[in-house]
Amino acid sequence: MEILDLSAPLDTDKAWAPWWARTRVKRQGHRFGALAVFLLTGLTPRFLRHRLGWANETLSLSSHGTTHLDAPWHYAPDSGGKRALTIDEVPLSWCFSPGVCIDMSHKKDGEAINEADITAWEKTEGHSITAGTIVLIRTGMDQWIGDPAYFTTGPWVTRGATRALLKRGVKITGIDAWGWDGPLSHMAQRARQGDGTFWESHYEGADTPYCHLERLAGLDQLPTTGFTVCCFPLKVKGGSAGPSRVVALLGPPGERDRHGY
Template sequence: MKKRKIIDLSKAIRENKRDPWFMRVKIKHKKHRQARWLIRLLGLPFRLFPKNFEGWADDYISMGVHSVTHIDAPWHYSPTCGGQRAKTIDEIDLGDCIGPGLVIDMSHKADFDPITEADIRAFLEREHLVLEEGMIVLIRTGADKYNGEPDFHQRGTGMSAEATHFLIDQGIKVMGIDAWGWDTPLPDQIRRAKKGRDRNIFWEAHLVGQEKEYWHMEQLVNLDALPYSGFELAVFPLKIEGASAAPARVVAFLEE
């Protein structure tokens, strides 16, 4: 078996007081000795504890499913997809969660400048890359350098509706980005929608999922550690029944 290098594309789940309230994670660590009292209350005297038994550590976590590196289900975008009930995260086909990866580098794009189909086509042509059905496509914007900062959700670029349609039409069902969201930053969407009185601007890339089924990841990290192609990707969300998304451990495998 060939030895493979592993690149972790998921950020750590941790408490960070600098995160805005809608990304806040709370973790309570329970120390070993606290568990000793639970066992004692269940009837085992301290004198019968194993000699080296300190009790067990335990942890409690509270957060939203979109707070960290995660994958959104079609149910997040709309209750229906193509006229049928949209799928929740536990209904994802795990066969779509493993496949050859491809990075599309859009790190040159200015903040709030949406990624277009023309941008993606130009990159693929310049780098002599071809999209193939079943690939997992990762959009590198460089916004992950702001991850953990209070204005992370206000920085970077994002996908347009036409670019999202283009990827889906090439047979791409799973895709992801290293920015806070798949669209341009939320404050920018609101500003542009109000300025142009155009209701089609808000969440335009997400809402492609009303017509075509696709799954996208947000808040990826370390995409700059990957080549543009030649690696395998695994994306496994937590199996949360009926949920709109789930935290995911996203890992790339490179042959050494």
Template sequence: MRIIDLSKTISNNPNDPFFMKVKIKHKPHRKAKWIIRIFGLPFKLFPKNFVGWADDSIQKMGVHSTTHLDAPYHYAPLCEGKASKTIDEIPLDWCYGPGIVIDMKHKADFDPITVEDLVGFLDKEKLEITSGMIVLIKTGRDKNIYQKDYYKNGTGMSARATEWLIDKGIKVMGIDQWGWDLPLPYLVEKAKKENNPELFWEAHLVGREKEYCHMEQLVNLDALPYTGFKVAAFPLKIKGASAGPSRVVAILEE
């Protein structure tokens, strides 16, 4: 069995924009004696051959700041006329299943991924999407994941392509770029130029009518075959949250 990590490393990255900033504080082993002292242990009784334990704290990290799974609640408060599921309410069986990679690396920045793109790839590779799969959209933009302009460039899923996957029985899908839709800075400029408020998050907003989850900021999809592996994508169980940071992995039987 081989396990391939599809998750971004969580770190203090100075290149991250303010809305993605992560702040982690690392406490060295020698600080442990002060913790024990708080509990009333005199320093003279501190174990002589014990250097102490390291500790760390995440002091700042948004649930969308790194590799994560978006819950239906992220898209809207209601889905299919009912209260949308928050991340702690996602059925765990959605988060584990056979994976398939759809290669869209040829798509240019700001050119949306269409149903025709998906069908064309599947037909060319003689592949089929079946209910319960976890679909991974490969754009190749993960090569920029630690760079300043990471969130400004990329392709993105169209509403129709997202809906098409959901209608195929897909509950969880993911992409190896900053967002599921076209890049937000591009959409902002286009909306101002065209005076059009209907451009934003068209793929996200499919989730108002059809229940699904998507993952963003995946990495290493180039290391995967198109099929023949399982995906595990379990998010942190944060009560009431719109997303959960996730350790997403692919599992290959060899």
């Protein structure tokens, strides 16, 4: 079995992320660790291997500030006529399922990914999306991670396409871009020039409970089918999302990977 990492790095992004979406990783080295040991225990560096203590990091980020899984609570307080699930309430069975990867990297900035695109992919691949499948949309936008354009550029998935997937019993979708509905500026422009609807595909989750993965990376590694997605989120109490280490498992379950594990 081979394990493919589909997660973006978690690191300080002040140099390229807008102020409202920044993550900070503050690193405390081994020398600082020696000071921490002294302050906590009174032990001097002579008690420590190489006179060094532990390394540590402190993180400052929103639950949406890196690769993450959105909960229905993110979209609205109610979903499907009931109180929406928070991320700690999302069934873990949703988060470990067969996946498909739909290549939409030909879509241009601001272009829609609609239901017809999904249907055409199924016809071309000879594969029908069934209940429980985790559907990943590849746009290629992960190439812009580290550039301000990551937050302002990219295609988007329509409410119709989202609804069509949910009607088939899909519980989790995902995209390798900043957001499922596209950049904020694009959403605002569509709302002003169209029917006044903002954040339309997220709001579909207020009618039918579902989760989606955002800020994925490396979907170009994946085949179209024949893999399992594992996307367990951090158990944030009452959270609207949870940062996740998302991976794809290739090969029959139980098969050793190329490293022998």
